[in-house]
Amino acid sequence: MALGKSHDMINMLLMPIPLYFIPKEFYLPFTLGYIIGTFFLSPDLDLRHSKPSKRWGYLKVVWLPYQKKSKHRGISHIPILGTIIRLFYLNFLIFILYFVIVGMLSQINLDKAILSFDFVGFLEKLASSPASLYFLLGLFLSEVFHVLLDVVSTLRRVL
Secondary structure (H helix, E strand, O other): OOOOOHHHHHHHHHOOHOOOOOOOOHHHHHOOOOHHHHHHHHHHOOOOOOOOHHHOOOHHHHHHHHHHHHHOOOOHHOOOOHHHHHHHHHHHHHHHHHHHHHHHHHHHOOOOOHHOOOOHHHHEEEEOOOEEEEEEEHHHHHHHHHHHHHHHHHHHOOO
């Protein structure tokens, strides 16, 4: 199994390869997705003491339920599916937090501004943006390279 430093370094060294095939106007969303995928939404979030988990600082507690349900190199290491699961998990937590805040603000009559925010409309606009597609592509490719490095390092050890 590759170490966290190896994953970070090799992922960053591989990033220019897909950039060659991406339109220049989408370099920024792709690069942001790739960097976030490499350093914060890595498949190794299933390990409690991994570098990606530690990078979340105090917020790493939000990943504890995910870590309890995931075994290392399980579903979290299936390319694309792992990223989708982590994104759904994170969005679910954000969704819950949004409604907790709305509930708290409604108790003191300050919820009008938050309730007037069109959350679904925002998500629809975000989903239809080409930049979002390239952001997701960056997340997915960082995961694919991570998993490929795991496979190569495992095969190297076995052979």
